[in-house]
Structure formats: structure tokens, C-alpha cells
Amino acid sequence: MIDIQNLTKKVQPNQTILDNISFRVKKGELVIVKGVSGSGKTTLLSILATLDKPTSGKVLINNQAVHKLPDLHLSLFRAQHIGFVAQHFNLIEHLSVYDNLLIAKGALTNSIKEAKSDITKALKQANILHKKDAIVKNLSGGEKQRTAIARALVNCADILLFDEPTAALDSKNSQTFLELLQNLHKMQKTIIVATHDPIFDTLKAKTFIMQDGKLYE
Amino acid sequence: MNKILLNQKVIIYLSIETLLLLLATIAFFIAFKIVKNWDINSFTPNQFTLERENYLFITLVQMLLFFSIFDTIYFIYVIDKLHLFIPGAMCAAGVINANSFGVPLLLLKLFFIFLLLLWQNINILDLREKTFPYTKIKASFFIIIFLALIAIIYFDINYFFHLKTNLPVSCCSTLYGQLEGQNPLPFNLDTKLLLILFYLLFIVVFGALIGEVAFLILLATPLFLYIAYYSVTYFFGTYIYELPTHKCPFCMFQKEYYYIGYLIWGSLFLGTFFALIWAIDALLFKIWQKKLKLIAQISLFLFVIICSSYVAFYYFKNGVFL
Structure with a gap:
């Protein structure tokens, strides 16, 4: 469960990015922050x-x-519990899909056998197993996103965070992403998606609206 | 103007000291704030700022430790090179004893490194836990370390300002030579007893490290350091110089002796410091750190092996002892 109480973020004394935000997200809940x-x-x-x-x-x-x-401890916690898919995916472009996941997995295990098995599982879940050996820079936007999702899943994180996941995708790939998101939701993952894309309106999810650093339900 | 102060090496040394003081001053202000306001259970902006500054504080003190080690080695190198400018000095012994500030300065610098190593050890223990249990302790401890640095700067300034190039000084032959009717060794020991004590204390410290008897380490290690200093200066040193009358802890830092002094004294201080820190951890924090123990054991073993090997090689080469 995620419990946020009176969260404020300022970058300058006068510039408030997040203004006294409080909310709760239950385990396995899907939340859209618009x-x-x-x-x-x-x-x-x-x-x-x-x-x-x-x-x-x-x-x-x-x-x-x-x-x-x-x-x-924070790094360990992050590796164990949180999967983050950034807007621009933040993958290592000159490495293969497999190696990108191996780096993430390597933070928690020294066993190659365990890593291989978990990477294969994550690639399957994200529907990108067929591109396992491809170099990331040669992938399409949708494939890169699925690689990033697989990386988020590889350590069996229970919380998945997506930042503008459809910003770089065409409508077909966006639709595919929604299906993937629903599958992850069925797996009891706690999911928070930050987006401004109206495509998410079709999803059955708890929705928050963010405006000038304040959050409205 | 004191000519020594115009020496390039002295200028570099004093500049490094100034830089260290600057780093330490920033760390001191953060440490003071931590001592005053740290509350890990608080979620206020002030506490979050302190938590961020805590990492800056850690980095600054770690830099201070890193540079202090090199700074101390460089200090020994500088005073060794300054013997060319001080009449009567043939090595660092003459230069360090040229005025009353030199020896306390060197001892303080060594003690300062010990304090910083101890601080770093507390820092490791602090960050290993989830709740920063020792942050206030380490910040308070740093305030004491800062005072030690102020004392070092005081001695630095006085030492170099009072280093005269026109006053003859005594060097190792006089300072460490046996004056008529006087025994320079502690507790009125003779060389044989000194050596027995040296090896006995080594066995005690090493054995106590193996057996993890913290209290014994805390007692025996300073005594071993003290006896080891005299053993190296008055016995092992003569085998390094291959001259029975040459008794000096500093000449071995010179090129002629392959700078072996750095390794001998370095391993001794590293071994004793780490043994002491291990014992402090075990007694105060009930933490038994294997890595610290291993480093202490390896360093002390290396120190004893190097010292003993000089005697052994001399005997194999010449068939006699000095």
C-alpha cells in the first residue's frame, strides 16, 4: 500500500511543484493521475x-x-518493490534487450540461472521475448516501451509506475499498451500511471486530477 | 621572511592544509546543525534538508580522510626534503626536531587519521542500519575531530614559521644515539628484552584478534605500537641501514633505503589503528567486523615480516648479527 501524507516538493523557495498532497493507493489498485x-x-x-x-x-x-x-537500503527497496517506466524509457541503447534486463536483475541476484529464468518470464509478460537479442536502438517505440516494462517487471516489483506511457506511441501501440496494463492489473500489481492522454478514460481505474501541484480526486 | 615558507614543497603542503581546513569547516557547520536539529522521525523541510546535507557532510569527511592520509605522507616527504636547507639535518629527524612544534605536529597528524578512520567506521555502522542510529554521535564526534584539525593548523603554522635556515640542529645520530650512561629504551629495557616484548606483544595482539578478545586488543595494541616504535628505531632500523650506530625512524623514508619507511610505518599504523577500531566496535557497538580484523591482521603480519626479514637477510648475507 502507498500512503502519502502532506507531500510538498519545492525546487526554489517560491516554486512549489507539489503542494501538500495526500492520498492512498491500496495493494493491487490501478490509479491514473491526469x-x-x-x-x-x-x-x-x-x-x-x-x-x-x-x-x-x-x-x-x-x-x-x-x-x-x-x-x-533505499536502492535495495527500489530494486525489490518498484518498477518505473520513464517517459523516454531510459534504456541503455547500445545494449541488447536481454542485457538491459540483466543489469536490473543483477542488482538483486548473483545467480545467472535465476536471472535467466526471471528475465525470460518478464520478457514473456511484456510480450517482447522475440526481441530478446535485439539491440535497443534498433527497436521501435512500442518495442522499447515493452522492454522498459519488462525491465520494471524483472525483479517482481509489486508497484509499477508509468510516466506518460503513450506519449511516444501511435494509437495501435497505445491500445496494445492498455491491454498489457490490464493484464498487469490482473496480476495484482499496484499501478500508477501519470498521463494526459484521454485514451485512459476508457479504463476502469481510480483517477486523480493534478493541477498546479495540487491533487483532486 | 622565513626562507622555508618560500619553499615550493612547503607552499604546496600549506595549501593542502588550507584546503583541508576549508572542507572541514563546511563539514563542521553541517555537523553542528545535525547535533542541534537532527530528528529522523520528523518530516519537516528542515529535517529533509538536514538529511540531504548529511550526505554532503559524509562526502566532505571522507574526502578529509582520503586527503589527510596523503597529506601526512606528503608531510613526511616534505620534512625529509627540507633537511637540505637546515644546517646539521641529514634527514627528517633533524628537521622535525628543529623546534618544539615538529614532533607534536606529527603525532597529532597520526592521531587525526586515527580519529577520521574511527569516524568513518561509525559512519559505515550508521548507514548500515535503516534508522541512522549513530548520525548524532558521528556529528558530535566530528566536532572533536575539527578541534584536532585546528590544533594541527596551529602547530603547522608555528612549526614552519619557526623553522630557521640559519640555526644548526641535531640530527638522528645525536637524537637517537645512546648518550653516555643513558638508556634510550623505555622501561630501562635492553635490546634483547625489547625484542622479546615486541614479539610477545605481537603474538598477544594477533592472538587476541584471532580469538576476538576486544578488551585485550584495546590494552595490548597501544603498548605494541609504543614498543614497535622503539624496536624499529633502535633495532630493526640498524639492519635496514646495515649500520649498528645508525638509529633513526626517518632515514628509511629516503630513496637510499627504497622508501621502505613508508611501508614499515604505514603497515604498523594501519594494523594498530584497525585493530583498535575493531576492538572499539566490539566493545561499544557489539559489532564484530571481519573485514577490519582481517586488514589489521594482514597489516601487522606484514609489518613484523618486513622488519624481521631485514634481520634474517642480513644474517644470511653476512653470517653475523649486528
């Missing part, structure tokens, strides 16, 4: 992904105040 560009969605997701720290407020993930953890 809002225009610059409303603070990515910052919120970055804080939830433990990639950024708040200025004030509490972020409890599985009852753990994550931003209070020392870096070493």
Missing part, C-alpha cells in the same frame, strides 16, 4: 519511485517511510 504538462505528475512519480526526495511530508510504501532510508 494532468497537463508541467502540473507535477512526473515529480510525483519520481518521488514515489524514490528517485527524488520531498521537501516535506510522508511517503509510506508498504508501511516504510522510504525517503528516510539510507541510500543503500
Whole structure:
């Protein structure tokens, strides 16, 4: 479960990105955070992904105040519990799909056998197994996204965060992504999607609207 | 103007010291804030800022440790090279004893490294836990370390400002030579007893590390360090120089002796410091760190092997002891 209490993020003393946000997400819930560009969605997701720290407020993930953890523990927590698919995927372009996942998996295991098995499973779940040995820079936008999703799944993360997942996709690939998202939801993953794409209106999900750093249900 | 202060190596050394002081001053202000305001259970902007600054503080102190080790080695190198400018000095021994600030400065610098290593050890223990249990302790401890650095700077300035190029000094032959009727060794020991004590204490410290008897390590290690200093200066050193009358802890830092002094003294200090830190951890924090113990054991073993090998090689080469 994710419990956010009075979360504020300021980048300058006068520039508030997130303004006293509070909300809860239950285990296995699908949440859509909608809002225009610059409303603070990515910052919120970055804080939830433990990639950024708040200025004030509490972020409890599985009852753990994550931003209070020392870096070493935080990295481990992130690797174990959080899968983050960034807007531009943040893949290592000159490596293969498999190697991109291996790097993520390598954070938690030294066993090649275990890594291989989990990578294959994640690639299957993200429907990108057939491109296992392809170099990332040669993939299409949709394939890159599925690779990023597979990477998010490879450590069996229970929380998946998607930042503008359909921004770089055509309508066909966007539709495929929605199907994939529903499948992940069925797997009892807690999912938060930050988007401004109306395609998500068709999904049955808890929706929040983000405006000027404030969150409305 | 004191000519020594115009020496390139001294200028570099004093510049490094100034840089260290600058780093330490920034760390000191953060440490002070942490001591005053740290509350890990708080979710206020002030606490989050402190948590971010805590990482800056850690980085600064780690840099301080890293540079202090090199700075101390460089200090020994500088005073060794300065013997060319001080009348009567033939090695660093003459230069360090040229005024009353030199020896305390060197001892303080070594103690400073020990304190920083101890700090780093507490830092590792702190970050290993999920709740930063020792952050306030390590910040308070750094304030003491900062005071030690201020003392070093005080001695630095006085030492180099009072280093005269026109006043003759005594060097190792006088300083460490046996004056008539006087025994320079501690507890009125003779060389044979000194050596017995040296090897006995080594066995005690090494054995205590194997058996993990922290209290014994805490007692025996400083004594071993003390006895080892005299053993190297008054016994093993003569085999390094291959001259029974040459008793000096500093000449071995010179090129003629393949800079072996750095390895001998380095391994001794590393071994004793890590053994002490291991014992402090075990007694205060109830943590038994295997890595620390291993480093201490390897360093002390290396130190004893190097020292002993000089005697053994001399005997095999010449068929006699000095």
C-alpha cells in the first residue's frame, strides 16, 4: 500500500511543484493521475519511485517511510518493490534487450540461472521475448516501451509506475499498451500511471486530477 | 621572511592544509546543525534538508580522510626534503626536531587519521542500519575531530614559521644515539628484552584478534605500537641501514633505503589503528567486523615480516648479527 501524507516538493523557495498532497493507493489498485504538462505528475512519480526526495511530508510504501532510508537500503527497496517506466524509457541503447534486463536483475541476484529464468518470464509478460537479442536502438517505440516494462517487471516489483506511457506511441501501440496494463492489473500489481492522454478514460481505474501541484480526486 | 615558507614543497603542503581546513569547516557547520536539529522521525523541510546535507557532510569527511592520509605522507616527504636547507639535518629527524612544534605536529597528524578512520567506521555502522542510529554521535564526534584539525593548523603554522635556515640542529645520530650512561629504551629495557616484548606483544595482539578478545586488543595494541616504535628505531632500523650506530625512524623514508619507511610505518599504523577500531566496535557497538580484523591482521603480519626479514637477510648475507 502507498500512503502519502502532506507531500510538498519545492525546487526554489517560491516554486512549489507539489503542494501538500495526500492520498492512498491500496495493494493491487490501478490509479491514473491526469494532468497537463508541467502540473507535477512526473515529480510525483519520481518521488514515489524514490528517485527524488520531498521537501516535506510522508511517503509510506508498504508501511516504510522510504525517503528516510539510507541510500543503500533505499536502492535495495527500489530494486525489490518498484518498477518505473520513464517517459523516454531510459534504456541503455547500445545494449541488447536481454542485457538491459540483466543489469536490473543483477542488482538483486548473483545467480545467472535465476536471472535467466526471471528475465525470460518478464520478457514473456511484456510480450517482447522475440526481441530478446535485439539491440535497443534498433527497436521501435512500442518495442522499447515493452522492454522498459519488462525491465520494471524483472525483479517482481509489486508497484509499477508509468510516466506518460503513450506519449511516444501511435494509437495501435497505445491500445496494445492498455491491454498489457490490464493484464498487469490482473496480476495484482499496484499501478500508477501519470498521463494526459484521454485514451485512459476508457479504463476502469481510480483517477486523480493534478493541477498546479495540487491533487483532486 | 622565513626562507622555508618560500619553499615550493612547503607552499604546496600549506595549501593542502588550507584546503583541508576549508572542507572541514563546511563539514563542521553541517555537523553542528545535525547535533542541534537532527530528528529522523520528523518530516519537516528542515529535517529533509538536514538529511540531504548529511550526505554532503559524509562526502566532505571522507574526502578529509582520503586527503589527510596523503597529506601526512606528503608531510613526511616534505620534512625529509627540507633537511637540505637546515644546517646539521641529514634527514627528517633533524628537521622535525628543529623546534618544539615538529614532533607534536606529527603525532597529532597520526592521531587525526586515527580519529577520521574511527569516524568513518561509525559512519559505515550508521548507514548500515535503516534508522541512522549513530548520525548524532558521528556529528558530535566530528566536532572533536575539527578541534584536532585546528590544533594541527596551529602547530603547522608555528612549526614552519619557526623553522630557521640559519640555526644548526641535531640530527638522528645525536637524537637517537645512546648518550653516555643513558638508556634510550623505555622501561630501562635492553635490546634483547625489547625484542622479546615486541614479539610477545605481537603474538598477544594477533592472538587476541584471532580469538576476538576486544578488551585485550584495546590494552595490548597501544603498548605494541609504543614498543614497535622503539624496536624499529633502535633495532630493526640498524639492519635496514646495515649500520649498528645508525638509529633513526626517518632515514628509511629516503630513496637510499627504497622508501621502505613508508611501508614499515604505514603497515604498523594501519594494523594498530584497525585493530583498535575493531576492538572499539566490539566493545561499544557489539559489532564484530571481519573485514577490519582481517586488514589489521594482514597489516601487522606484514609489518613484523618486513622488519624481521631485514634481520634474517642480513644474517644470511653476512653470517653475523649486528
